[in-house]
Amino acid sequence: GQNIDQPTEMTATEGAIVQINCTYQTSGFNGLFWYQQHAGEAPTFLSYNVLDGLEEKGRFSSFLSRSKGYSYLLLKELQMKDSASYLCAVLRANDYKLSFGAGTTVTVRA
Amino acid sequence: ETGVTQTPRHLVMGMTNKKSLKCEQHLGHNAMYWYKQSAKKPLELMFVYNFKEQTENNSVPSRFSPECPNSSHLFLHLHTLQPEDSALYLCASSQAAGTTPSGANVLTFGAGSRLTVL
Numbered sequence: 001g002q003n004i005d006q007p008t009e010m011t012a013t014e015g016a017i018v019q020i021n022c023t024y025q026t027s028g029f030n031g032l033f034w035y036q037q038h039a040g041e042a043p044t045f046l047s048y049n050v051l052d053g054l055e056e057k058g059r060f061s062s063f064l065s066r067s068k069g070y071s072y073l074l075l076k077e078l079q080m081k082d083s084a085s086y087l088c089a090v091l092r093a094n095d096y097k098l099s100f101g102a103g104t105t106v107t108v109r110a
Numbered sequence: 111e112t113g114v115t116q117t118p119r120h121l122v123m124g125m126t127n128k129k130s131l132k133c134e135q136h137l138g139h140n141a142m143y144w145y146k147q148s149a150k151k152p153l154e155l156m157f158v159y160n161f162k163e164q165t166e167n168n169s170v171p172s173r174f175s176p177e178c179p180n181s182s183h184l185f186l187h188l189h190t191l192q193p194e195d196s197a198l199y200l201c202a203s204s205q206a207a208g209t210t211p212s213g214a215n216v217l218t219f220g221a222g223s224r225l226t227v228l
Contacts, residue, residue: 004152099152
């Protein structure tokens with residue numbers, strides 16, 4: 001089965017850095033994905049990691065450690081528009097379907 | 111139209127009604143999905159269609175009935191629903207389902223249909 005944990009809520013100040021952690025326990029693993037979802041909108045794809053290490057995309061970076069069952073999403077130079085829910089998802093090894101965590105709601109304050 | 115489009119965006123129905131949710135993707139993808147999103151809960155995978163064939167029915171009650179007439183369209187037919195079925199229903203598509211490379215499984219979501227069952 002899949003067990004994916006991430007914090008429920010985080011608050012940070014505009015211009016700061018926030019790190020959203022995601023831990024997972026799965027019977028198989030084929031990649032970890034991060035999605036952003038603004039209230040009332042569709043989740044949008046941010047990044048995915050298959051191998052260990054850091055993937056950087058502008059202000060957003062994602063890190064993976066497969067041996068530790070751990071990933072984080074790093075948001076730098078926070079902007080008000082970054083206030084959203086961030087979803088961690090694991091691609092199952094047996095059937096390549098995505099299992100999602102409950103999401104972390106990030107609130108950016110001025 | 112681009113991306114994944116869902117209609118209606120909002121739906122209120124009684125427990126005895128029959129309604130349908132519609133999803134259309136303009137991305138040339140071969141796989142389409144229905145997910146259920148309830149407050150503070152993980153997205154729940156309901157159904158998967160890969161090249162128009164249903165490849166997953168995640169123990170969904172029979173009051174939800176999917177239909178995939180072609181790779182671009184997906185429907186979710188609803189009948190005799192319960193109040194606990196009230197949720198956001200998200201449609202998604204990907205290049206393919208259940209295959210490598212992992213990137214082919216990246217989902218593009220629609221904005222969802224907010225369903226309220228009275």
